[in-house]
Amino acid sequence: MSSIEVIHLTKRFGPLSAVDDVSFRVEDGEVFGFLGPNGAGKTTTINVLCTLMRPTTGSAKVAGYDVASQRNAVRQCIGLVFQDPSLDDQLTAYENLQFHAHVYNVPGIERAQRIEEVLRVVKLWDRRDAIVRTFSGGMKRRLEIARGILHHPRVLFLDEPTLGLDPQTREHVWEYVLELQRAHEITIFMTTHYMDEAEHCDRIAIIDQGKIVALDTPDALKRMVGVDIVTLRTEDNEQATREIRERYGLEPRKDDTRIRLEVEAGAEFIPRLVGELGVIIKSVDLHRPTLDDVFLKLTGRAIREEEGDPLAWMRLHGRLWGRGRR
């Protein structure tokens, strides 16, 4: 069964399509990632899936319920960790969770027990009576994760869950999330623009300018870019190029100072090359494909380049405007 089913979903803000005819499915228990630059339509998609925005056209189902016509049923089944904090920072950690337990109709006899459980999971039990204002960014995010799972959702949405956190805290947050996912078979739908985070996903949809440009497992996506790339500098590039072409049947590409080779298994190829080549090698560099390369290949841009793109800026702007109007 699919936890999320999106069919030809479009969300427009005026003339701008923040999400443009997108279709995909997320299976039960899957960790599914939306990868793309700021303003690509990731948050808008989440907002539609979690019923904060209505689709302009198309439809989406979460946990079997339609996000436009069965909103309360959808809301009961999902947990959310937002991109920006959404805690009441004048209340204590415990009180924030108490609030959540009530609005999500957690049965009275289970409330205290569940709150304790989730607070222990994210290691905030000792700080339960501290006012949230005194928490660090990482603690707040952990509390939000605890809150997101308090009502035992079937699908957990994480919108840039580690944005603005230091690398160590990011790792911790991921540990919690993946542990939860394994222990309770929650489906996780997350957005990110960190490539290394996307690696945690079972499948990734790469989204750019409101459209999904690729959807597959991280490994399969990387295979799209092709093979490993070995870059060489030698004493005599001309001679080396000739020799490589003859000996290995490869097609080296040469610029002023370097030779680029595309090979299947770069790590094994390099020792052979060093041993067998008749020209002295000055340096070798091995580059394995990353999701960055995938994005570059698919869109012609690096994922962090969006600042210079006026359209991307407009998309971002449109999204902010949309969020303000919710």
Place this chain on the structure above:
Amino acid sequence: MTTTAYGPATGLPTRSRWAGLRANAGGVYIIWYRDVLRYRRDRARLVSSLGQPLLFLVVFGSGLTASLGAGLTRDLGDVSYVRFLFPGIVAMAVLFTAVFSAISIVWDREFGFLREVLVAPVSRAAVVLGKALGGSTVAMCQGAILLILAPILGVSLNPLLVIKLLGLMFLTAFALTSMGILIAARLQSMEAFQMIMNFLIMPMFFLSGAFFPLRGLPAWMSVVTRLDPVAYGVDPMRRLLLGADLAPGIRIGNHHLGTVEDALILAAFASLMMVLAVWAFESQE
């Protein structure tokens, strides 16, 4: 954690009529409770929101009594202006606290907490009702604290009177919080709130009869005062505290409105605002 409650095995949440109602009741309760909790915790707000009415009472009361003494005496008989002003100041505390409580929705929007509320499986009506009850409770408490001044001003209280006053304060606050929620539902910034304060809330206060009797006013002004919901809170409060001579009731045609009629008008206004506020929240997504 109990694994059974997660995943597809849980089955789909059953939303029978009764379960839905219970869920919404929980939502109303906790939204109300959050406002009360924050009020209890925020001593600064408590002190400052009592300071302002006191300032008005002392400065306006004493100042105007000194300069307009003769004229006031003619209008108010043997009641000093400070005493006349007292019910108005109680209403003022209720008005401002109620509106501020409602406007905290704009803060919640700014700090993201509103998302937590809006994405929860409770109806918008429950959200608005919880918020209105929370603001009304807090505003009623603020008004009630001011009643401590009554003996100092020579106004005698008895338990029944206090209960009636609390009821009126709550109703007035409920009407005004509902109005505030309607405004906050569409307000995007605290700057916009400043505008609302200057062009709506202050005039509502000045035209409510808190400062001066609503008698012998220019025609346009007497029309406007009749449209001011705060007036229907000030008048019955003054009648209860100081007697019918000073507050004979807002005149509609030849009829002077009694306390029950005032309460009904407030309730009607509150209901209208509630309906509009729910609609405003539902339609903005």
